[in-house]
Every structure is written in structure tokens, then in C-alpha cells.
Amino acid sequence: MKWKDVALTGWGRTSTARTQAARAERRGEIETAFNEPGGEGLIAYGAGRSYGDVALNDGGRTMLTGRLDRMLAFDETTGLLVCEPGVTFKDLAETFLHRGFVAPVSPGTAFATMGGALANDVHGKNHWSAGSFGSHVEWFDLALPSGEVRRVSPEGDAELFDATVGGLGLTGIVTRLALRLTKVTSSNVVVREARAPNLSALMERLVETHGRDTYSVAWIDALASGPSLGRGVVEAANHALSGFERAKPKRAKRLPVDLPGVVLNPASIGLFNALYYRRIPADGRERTVDFPTFLYPLDALGDWNRMYGKRGFFQFQCVLPYEEAEAGLRKLLEVIGEARSASFLAVLKSLGEAGRGMLSFPRPGFTLALDFPRKSGTAELMARLERIVLDHGGRIYLAKDAALSAQGFRMMYPELPRFRAVLDRVDPDRRMGSDLSRRLGIRSDA
Amino acid sequence: MSGAASTGTGEVWVVIGASSSVGRAFAMEAAKAGADIVLAARDLEDIEASAADITVRTGQRAEAVHWDATAFDDHDAFVADVWRFAGTRRLNVFFAAGTMRNQDEAIADFSIARQIVEVNYLAFVSVATRLEPGLRAQKGGKVVVLGSVAGDRGRRLNFVYGSAKAGLHAFLGGWRSRLQPDGVTVLTVKPGFLDTAMTWGQPGLFLVATPQGAAKACLKAANKGRNEIYYPAFWRLIMLIIKSIPEVLFKRLSI
Numbered sequence: 125m126k127w128k129d130v131a132l133t134g135w136g137r138t139s140t141a142r143t144q145a146a147r148a149e150r151r152g153e154i155e156t157a158f159n160e161p162g163g164e165g166l167i168a169y170g171a172g173r174s175y176g177d178v179a180l181n182d183g184g185r186t187m188l189t190g191r192l193d194r195m196l197a198f199d200e201t202t203g204l205l206v207c208e209p210g211v212t213f214k215d216l217a218e219t220f221l222h223r224g225f226v227a228p229v230s231p232g233t234a235f236a237t238m239g240g241a242l243a244n245d246v247h248g249k250n251h252w253s254a255g256s257f258g259s260h261v262e263w264f265d266l267a268l269p270s271g272e273v274r275r276v277s278p279e280g281d282a283e284l285f286d287a288t289v290g291g292l293g294l295t296g297i298v299t300r301l302a303l304r305l306t307k308v309t310s311s312n313v314v315v316r317e318a319r320a321p322n323l324s325a326l327m328e329r330l331v332e333t334h335g336r337d338t339y340s341v342a343w344i345d346a347l348a349s350g351p352s353l354g355r356g357v358v359e360a361a362n363h364a365l366s367g368f369e370r371a372k373p374k375r376a377k378r379l380p381v382d383l384p385g386v387v388l389n390p391a392s393i394g395l396f397n398a399l400y401y402r403r404i405p406a407d408g409r410e411r412t413v414d415f416p417t418f419l420y421p422l423d424a425l426g427d428w429n430r431m432y433g434k435r436g437f438f439q440f441q442c443v444l445p446y447e448e449a450e451a452g453l454r455k456l457l458e459v460i461g462e463a464r465s466a467s468f469l470a471v472l473k474s475l476g477e478a479g480r481g482m483l484s485f486p487r488p489g490f491t492l493a494l495d496f497p498r499k500s501g502t503a504e505l506m507a508r509l510e511r512i513v514l515d516h517g518g519r520i521y522l523a524k525d526a527a528l529s530a531q532g533f534r535m536m537y538p539e540l541p542r543f544r545a546v547l548d549r550v551d552p553d554r555r556m557g558s559d560l561s562r563r564l565g566i567r568s569d570a
Numbered sequence: 571m572s573g574a575a576s577t578g579t580g581e582v583w584v585v586i587g588a589s590s591s592v593g594r595a596f597a598m599e600a601a602k603a604g605a606d607i608v609l610a611a612r613d614l615e616d617i618e619a620s621a622a623d624i625t626v627r628t629g630q631r632a633e634a635v636h637w638d639a640t641a642f643d644d645h646d647a648f649v650a651d652v653w654r655f656a657g658t659r660r661l662n663v664f665f666a667a668g669t670m671r672n673q674d675e676a677i678a679d680f681s682i683a684r685q686i687v688e689v690n691y692l693a694f695v696s697v698a699t700r701l702e703p704g705l706r707a708q709k710g711g712k713v714v715v716l717g718s719v720a721g722d723r724g725r726r727l728n729f730v731y732g733s734a735k736a737g738l739h740a741f742l743g744g745w746r747s748r749l750q751p752d753g754v755t756v757l758t759v760k761p762g763f764l765d766t767a768m769t770w771g772q773p774g775l776f777l778v779a780t781p782q783g784a785a786k787a788c789l790k791a792a793n794k795g796r797n798e799i800y801y802p803a804f805w806r807l808i809m810l811i812i813k814s815i816p817e818v819l820f821k822r823l824s825i
Contacts, residue, residue, distance in 0.1 A: 128770060146770075147767070147770055150613065152616075195622070195627060196619055196626070208619070219627050
């Protein structure tokens with residue numbers, strides 16, 4: 125393997141790693157990488173769409189897997205796709221949407237890879253009905269840190285399967301996976317949008333979609349306060365009854381420079397959020413859009429992360445159990461509002477059954493996500509939010525995270541001891557590692 | 571395996587050196603345009619995966635065939651296989667096989683120098699001469715070959731590789747003229763720095779272009795019947811300048 129010194133960042137651009145990187149173009153290269161010396165550990169890096177440091181390995185080694193992006197077999201009768209880890213959700217849409225199949229679960233960007241989706245056990249706007257990504261994976265081939273490649277399925281080695289789904293890339297590198305795509309009636313979705321004037325109304329409207337709508341998501345104006353605290357727009361969507369069109373490979377608009385920090389200030393963001401809320405008529409509206417436009421609104425602006433300027437931004441995403449959700453969300457929104465630090469829209473979704481991964485993020489409850497431009501005081505704010513999440517029995521999503529404390533992590537992810545036991549079995553020499561695994565003390569208490 | 575409905579152009583491209591990122595990208599572009607594909611390279615498992623990828627994504631037929639650049643005696647059988655796959659359909663050829671090795675190692679060890687010349691030059695001569703009767707007989711078809719800007723002038727740091735590519739360019743010039751009466755077009759592609767496994771980790775590269783961009787440019791130029799392109803196009807200007815440096819001066823440059 126040829127190793128090259130590169131600097132990699134997470135999507136939020138708050139974390140940077142200087143690392144020795146190799147770029148696999150053939151599956152065999154991954155197996156050999158484990159047999160080459162290099163003491164500081166290895167992590168896979170796909171499309172670079174995780175926000176924080178989950179795929180970064182400062183001072184260590186990184187395997188770039190984006191070029192392992194081939195689809196190896198597809199069965200129209202079962203929807204089973206076998207592919208390499210670098211295949212993206214965009215690839216899936218361009219290949220299968222017009223043929224009536226979609227990714228069973230999709231994150232908010234189509235640029236993410238299947239390997240990343242598995243390692244973070246991602247969820248989408250249909251979590252209530254479909255669960256998270258890992259529940260649609262039939263098996264995967266995993267290059268273990270020993271160099272051995274093993275086919276892993278829930279029937280064969282459930283422990284290793286559940287450690288790898290949502291396992292942050294720490295059990296090895298996935299070289300192939302079998303994913304069940306979902307058959308749909310149309311490449312278009314009918315989207316209903318409705319305003320909700322405050323938090324309880326918004327939560328109620330989201331819960332109403334359960335069992336009725338395939339997809340649902342809400343956008344919160346995180347700067348609204350007082351009686352309007354938590355006001356927002358709920359989108360519920362279902363596939364249209366017929367009609368298949370090809371996913372149009374749209375050219376994303378580029379943001380050629382980092383915006384200066386002053387452009388996004390509380391006044392401009394507040395104005396934007398208010399306009400976003402008021403564009404929906406008071407009695408709601410309904411429209412039909414192509415599926416990728418509904419799923420990936422931010423992809424229209426190719427590198428929107430540059431909006432936050434050179435210093436980058438943190439994304440905060442947590443889930444709070446249903447019984448604690450309203451009190452917790454209220455607290456979070458109040459603290460965020462006081463800090464005058466919030467970003468554009470916050471996203472609120474409701475989640476169903478917990479993911480099967482030991483470190484899977486999803487569990488029943490409401491999940492809130494929003495961005496914070498990095499500036500002085502942001503770290504303190506993130507720490508306060510972490511505290512509130514803990515107080516309400518919630519957890520923070522590691523795919524987005526760059527700020528969680530090791531202690532907070534241990535309390536939020538009670539299956540950690542089981543996860544560690546699997547790592548001790550498959551990676552006794554600690555050949556895998558990442559900035560996140562060290563920050564959170566995943567292998568041993570920090 | 572089932573794929574999308576084929577919209578076939580009724581043409582076939584054989585992509586030789588199909589494990590390279592440019593070869594792989596070109597095969598996908600040609601299949602998207604409706605051609606069936608033969609992928610040829612030494613790593614059969616790798617190109618079988620690429621063949622499957624083409625079929626799943628485009629619905630076109632794709633087949634992987636073992637091809638070793640320096641196993642010249644096997645090239646007759648290989649060419650026969652390719653014609654069998656093409657049947658009565660028009661065959662087009664994309665040649666992307668190549669290897670780059672450390673120059674000092676090549677000078678110190680003749681077997682390395684020999685490998686550079688064989689893979690980058692002789693392998694094409696071997697395949698081209700064997701393909702020629704069929705190409706002329708079908709009265710048409712396109713041949714696209716990856717040369718290199720390194721073949722435009724022998725440089726101190728890369729002249730063993732460069733000389734093989736220079737030989738390739740000269741061969742292509744003559745062959746183009748010979749095939750012209752039969753309607754077969756020959757395109758010489760001179761890439762600058764491409765972001766491939768060959769260049770990964772090499773120091774001193776600038777303005778590195780993607781294999782997908784190169785593949786698209788190759789297909790477009792071939793469809794237009796062009797004779798020679800640089801990719802990215804500004805390399806024509808860079809090489810014009812490099813070629814115009816007087817030898818008395820050039821021999822003192824450590825480039």
C-alpha cells in the first residue's frame with residue numbers, strides 16, 4: 125500500500141487530523157493494510173460526511189474507501205443489493221429509483237456511503253416505521269484487524285454483527301454488504317406541510333404521523349421564544365401512487381469561499397427562520413416532489429458547511445425518551461435561545477424501536493438536531509446541553525459529535541461493556557482507533 | 571442477475587487495463603452510452619466486480635477476461651475471445667494498461683526497466699497488431715489509447731517511462747494513418763496528472779484531474795473522431811513550453 129500524508133476533516137470542520145492515508149481501489153488492498161506495520165491504529169474514511177471525529181485518526185492511519193464503490197449483484201424479486209462500502213445514497217437513487225426501489229433508510233445527505241451508514245447505524249425520516257440502517261443489512265464481509273475477512277450475519281455471529289452495526293468503524297473495515305432495498309409505488313412523494321405554533325403542537329403533529337405517513341420530519345425555529353418556543357413546520361410524506369422517473373443528477377451549487385462569520389448572525393438567522401415558517405400557509409399545503417428533493421434538501425448547496433466560515437460548526441443531535449421529551453426539549457430550546465448561538469433551522473423527528481447495534485443511537489423518543497457555529501462559548505454551551513440530555517435520560521448521536529465527554533458517553537451508552545468485550549476478542553492488539561474512540565475512552569476509561 | 575432494460579447501441583468496447591481507475595471509469599461511461607463491455611486485466615476478481623457493477627447500474631452486458639500485459643504469447647487467444655464476444659457488432663478499443671515505477675530502481679535493475687517498456691509500449695504493439703485484421707475488416711471502429719505527457723520529452727526524472735510512452739505515441743501516429751482508409755479512428759490521449767493509484771502519494775503533483783473527467787473527455791473525443799487530446803487541455807500549453815526549451819538548457823534542469 126502507498127501511504128500519503130494528508131489532512132482530513134469532519135463535515136463540521138471543527139476537527140482535523142493529520143494522518144497517513146491509503147486509498148483502496150481493490151478489496152484485496154484492505155486485507156493487506158492490516159498486515160503492514162504502523163502502530164497508531166487504522167480507521168476507514170468514506171465520504172467525509174460525519175460531522176465530528178468518528179472517521180478521523182490524527183497521528184494514525186486512515187483507509188479511504190470511497191473508490192470501493194461497485195454494485196456487485198441485485199435481485200429484483202427480493203430487492204437485495206450486494207455492494208462495496210463506498211457506494212453512496214446518490215448512487216442508489218440514480219440506479220434504482222426509476223426501477224421502483226429506494227434505500228430502506230436514508231440520512232439527510234445522499235453523499236454519505238453505505239459503509240458510513242452501517243458504522244453509524246443511520247436513521248431517516250421513516251424511523252418510526254422502518255427502524256435504522258442496520259436492520260436492513262442481511263450480512264457484510266468484514267476485514268478484521270487480524271487481516272482475516274469474515275462474512276458476518278445476525279444468524280452467524282450476532283455479537284460481532286451488533287458490535288459492527290453502529291460500531292463506529294472500530295471492529296474492522298467492511299468490504300462488502302448485502303442491503304435490502306425497499307420497493308415503492310412511485311419515485312415521487314406527496315408532501316403535506318403544516319405549521320405548528322409552539323412545541324407541544326409540533327410534537328403532537330409529529331406523533332399523529334405515526335402509522336399514517338411513511339415519512340415525517342419537523343423544522344423548528346430555534347430562535348423563537350416565549351409562547352412561540354418550539355414553533356415550526358411539520359412535513360409528512362408518502363410515496364405517490366404511480367409514476368417512475370430517473371433521479372436527475374443535479375449539479376449542486378457550489379459555495380466557492382468560506383462565508384465570513386458575521387454573515388450568519390442572530391438577526392439574519394432569525395429573519396430566515398421566520399420566513400421559513402411563514403412561507404407555509406396557515407392552513408397548510410400539499411405538493412408533489414421527487415423523492416431525492418424531499419430527502420436531501422441541503423444537498424442542493426454542495427458545500428453548505430462553508431456557510432459557517434473557516435472555524436466550522438458543531439452539530440448537536442440528541443434523542444430524549446418520549447416521557448421526558450417535552451420537558452427536556454423545552455429546556456434545551458431555552459438554553460439555546462438564551463445563548464443566542466443557534467443556527468438555522470433545527471430538525472425534530474420522532475424515533476421508533478431502538479437499533480440493534482450495541483452503540484446504535486436510535487431509541488424511542490424525540491430527536492433534536494441543530495448546528496452551532498464555533499465561537500467562544502460554544503464549548504460551554506455544548507457541555508450544558510450534554511448535562512440536560514443526561515438529566516432527561518437521553519443520548520447524543522456520535523456520528524454528529526465532536527464535543528461529548530467520556531463520562532457522559534458511558535452514561536448514555538450502557539451497552540459499552542458488551543461492545544468492549546467484542547473489541548477485546550476481534551482486536552486484542554488495538555489495531556483500530558479513531559480520534560473519537562480516544563476522546564470517549566471507548567477501549568478503556570480515560 | 572437482472573439489470574435495467576438495455577438501450578444498446580449495438581457496439582462493444584473492450585477496455586484493456588480495466589483495473590486502472592481510468593479504465594474502470596471509461597467502461598462505465600461507454601456502458602451508460604449503451605455499449606456492451608469486455609473488461610481485460612490481470613486481476614480477474616477485481617474486473618469481475620467491475621463487470622457486475624456495469625450490469626447492475628446500466629443493464630448492459632459486461633464480461634471480465636484475464637489479460638496479462640507481458641504474456642504476449644497469450645494475446646492471440648485473448649483477441650479471439652474479444653471478437654467472439656463482439657460477434658457481428660462493431661468493436662471499439664480502449665487501452666489503459668500502464669505501469670510507473672521508481673526511475674532510479676529501473677536504472678539499477680534492468681528487469682524493472684524492461685517491465686516499464688513492455689507494459690507501457692510493447693503490450694500495446696502486441697495487442698494492436700493482433701486486433702488489426704479484424705478492425706480493418708469491420709471497416710470502422712474507434713481506438714483510444716492512453717499515452718502520457720511524459721512521452722512528449724524525455725525528462726531526467728522520468729525518461730524510462732517517458733521513452734516507452736514516446737514509442738507508443740509514434741506507433742499510434744503511423745497506425746492512425748494506416749487504418750484511416752478503413753475508417754478506423756485512433757485517438758492518442760495524453761493525460762497530465764490524474765488522481766489514480768499510480769500517482770497516489772507522489773510528491774510534486776499539481777492540478778490533479780479525476781479519472782471520471784478523463785474518461786468522459788476520452789469518450790467525447792473518440793465520438794468526434796479526434797486524433798490527439800491532452801487532458802486536462804491546458805497540458806498542451808505546458809508541454810509546448812517544455813518542448814520549446816533548448817536542449818543545452820533542458821539538460822541542466824532537474825525535472
